[in-house]
Amino acid sequence: MGTVANGKQVKKIKSLLAIQSEVQSSNRIALSVDCVIFGFDENKLKVLLMRSDLKKYQSKWSLLGDLVKPDEDLDAAAYRILKQRTGLDDVYLEQVHSFGKINRHPGGRVVTVAYCSLINIQHHKLKILDNELHWHDVASVKDLAFDHKTIFDLSLQRLQKRVQEHPLGFSLLPNKFSLRELQNLYEAILSIKLDRRNFRKKFFAMNFLVDMDEIEQNLPHRPGKLYKFDYDKYEKNKKKWSGIDF
Amino acid sequence: MGTVANGKQVKKIKSLLAIQSEVQSSNRIALSVDCVIFGFDENKLKVLLMRSDLKKYQSKWSLLGDLVKPDEDLDAAAYRILKQRTGLDDVYLEQVHSFGKINRHPGGRVVTVAYCSLINIQHHKLKILDNELHWHDVASVKDLAFDHKTIFDLSLQRLQKRVQEHPLGFSLLPNKFSLRELQNLYEAILSIKLDRRNFRKKFFAMNFLVDMDEIEQNLPHRPGKLYKFDYDKYEKNKKKWSGIDF
DNA sequence: AAAATATTGTGTTTAATTTACACAATAAAT
DNA sequence: ATTTATTGTGTAAATTAAACACAATATTTT
Numbered sequence: 269m270g271t272v273a274n275g276k277q278v279k280k281i282k283s284l285l286a287i288q289s290e291v292q293s294s295n296r297i298a299l300s301v302d303c304v305i306f307g308f309d310e311n312k313l314k315v316l317l318m319r320s321d322l323k324k325y326q327s328k329w330s331l332l333g334d335l336v337k338p339d340e341d342l343d344a345a346a347y348r349i350l351k352q353r354t355g356l357d358d359v360y361l362e363q364v365h366s367f368g369k370i371n372r373h374p375g376g377r378v379v380t381v382a383y384c385s386l387i388n389i390q391h392h393k394l395k396i397l398d399n400e401l402h403w404h405d406v407a408s409v410k411d412l413a414f415d416h417k418t419i420f421d422l423s424l425q426r427l428q429k430r431v432q433e434h435p436l437g438f439s440l441l442p443n444k445f446s447l448r449e450l451q452n453l454y455e456a457i458l459s460i461k462l463d464r465r466n467f468r469k470k471f472f473a474m475n476f477l478v479d480m481d482e483i484e485q486n487l488p489h490r491p492g493k494l495y496k497f498d499y500d501k502y503e504k505n506k507k508k509w510s511g512i513d514f
Numbered sequence: 515m516g517t518v519a520n521g522k523q524v525k526k527i528k529s530l531l532a533i534q535s536e537v538q539s540s541n542r543i544a545l546s547v548d549c550v551i552f553g554f555d556e557n558k559l560k561v562l563l564m565r566s567d568l569k570k571y572q573s574k575w576s577l578l579g580d581l582v583k584p585d586e587d588l589d590a591a592a593y594r595i596l597k598q599r600t601g602l603d604d605v606y607l608e609q610v611h612s613f614g615k616i617n618r619h620p621g622g623r624v625v626t627v628a629y630c631s632l633i634n635i636q637h638h639k640l641k642i643l644d645n646e647l648h649w650h651d652v653a654s655v656k657d658l659a660f661d662h663k664t665i666f667d668l669s670l671q672r673l674q675k676r677v678q679e680h681p682l683g684f685s686l687l688p689n690k691f692s693l694r695e696l697q698n699l700y701e702a703i704l705s706i707k708l709d710r711r712n713f714r715k716k717f718f719a720m721n722f723l724v725d726m727d728e729i730e731q732n733l734p735h736r737p738g739k740l741y742k743f744d745y746d747k748y749e750k751n752k753k754k755w756s757g758i759d760f
Numbered sequence: 761a762a763a764a765t766a767t768t769g770t771g772t773t774t775a776a777t778t779t780a781c782a783c784a785a786t787a788a789a790t
Numbered sequence: 791a792t793t794t795a796t797t798g799t800g801t802a803a804a805t806t807a808a809a810c811a812c813a814a815t816a817t818t819t820t
Contacts, residue, residue, distance in 0.1 A: 298543075492796080
């Protein structure tokens with residue numbers, strides 16, 4: 269009972285158990301975050317993947333993930349992990365869903381929380397692109413490590429839905445973009461063809477596009493005007509169109 | 515190094531560390547599930563709450579929650595916890611969001627995954643109703659234990675959105691219901707008034723209501739016809755109306 | 761049994777939104 | 791000057807949503 273075992277192992281016990289008093293330590297579980305980072309390039313929707321950490325999965329690509337630390341906010345962990353894996357620290361992350369099947373991870377019991385983000389590939393040249401990270405065409409993502417294909421599929425679905433309710437797409441485009449680029453983006457995300465005239469009508473009606481008085485350069489045909497997304501105008505006109513299908 | 519300390523504490527170490535080899539045990543975190551159970555009674559939307567386990571929060575109500583076990587699927591944990599707290603085992607639970615602020619729980623670091631469900635109060639007389647559980651009016655839920663008010667608010671928002679995209683509401687009603695009851699339900703969930711004629715038109719057009727050839731009983735005025743929700747018809751006509759605002 | 765009460769059941773008109781669709785204007789390349 | 795590829799624009803038809811009123815019917819009251 270009162271006997272105290274000396275040595276490293278006992279220290280381990282104490283540090284393990286000290287943090288949380290009322291919560292039984294035997295019930296603790298490893299928790300990870302996996303980030304689904306979408307980009308848009310060459311008129312295709314892309315997703316940023318990394319080579320799996322684990323040997324068993326070395327041949328497969330995986331989402332950008334890592335364990336959450338016990339003294340770290342869940343959201344903060346997502347930002348930390350993204351920063352760590354890519355160097356990116358100025359992007360918005362949004363929680364998608366948590367995945368907790370018992371054997372989803374070969375290294376043991378790990379529950380993971382998926383986050384997703386939209387980034388502009390041009391503006392965010394990845395600092396850490398040492399062959400461990402790669403932008404994949406969303407359309408050609410086949411199997412990923414662990415259950416990451418499931419996570420990716422749900423995240424894509426979520427993106428498709430979100431983008432029809434809110435003007436999120438802009439974070440995937442350069443600051444100045446033509447309406448054709450914008451339409452290409454929506455077509456890529458939703459995997460559908462849209463009518464050009466109706467598309468333009470709808471976006472102009474929403475009243476958050478600002479004409480930059482510039483046109484596209486170096487095209488072998490008539491160039492389009494360039495616009496930017498005005499966040500303040502968006503906030504002001506929100507209620508009028510929020511929830512409308514694009 | 516090789517010294518082995520005898521006694522209970524060493525056993526504890528081993529059992530703690532044995533389960534997961536590759537995943538560092540120092541990174542493990544307590545994980546819980548909290549269930550937001552909605553019901554509908556007396557034309558009001560209700561939520562099932564329990565008295566908080568913790569002394570510190572005894573005066574407050576809390577969501578139905580408990581820790582997830584290390585060898586248990588996340589979804590399974592939600593069903594287990596609901597069963598344990600209420601006796602209910604035939605309801606559908608849906609994951610809402612995970613909450614992981616560092617100090618959200620006074621008992622230590624606990625990340626929680628919220629689930630929500632719609633149940634029919636009449637059909638599911640709670641087996642365990644020993645003053646520890648109570649159906650609260652959603653409208654009058656003020657502060658709850660921990661961050662449960664935040665969790666509840668988000669779950670309600672989610673419900674309001676979901677119910678406009680899919681015909682979920684039926685699980686809150688008796689098998690046979692009048693159109694007035696159905697409308698009351700939608701008005702309660704969305705906190706808005708709906709036009710009776712347009713409401714009826716919309717639901718009949720969706721073509722999943724079956725006329726039971728019965729009418730309401732014991733009313734001091736003209737009774738309404740009773741209908742039931744036909745899941746097969748719903749599946750068949752899904753595409754035609756899915757996503758339409760009710 | 762007649763009258764009062766409270767609610768059900770039903771249709772139409774108008775407005776708003778979505779869809780379908782074609783041609784002239786323009787910048788670059790030849 | 792011509793060709794090329796794409797931009798920019800408007801209208802009509804169809805669909806969907808919103809607004810709105812009165813007769814029919816069980817029950818209760820007198």
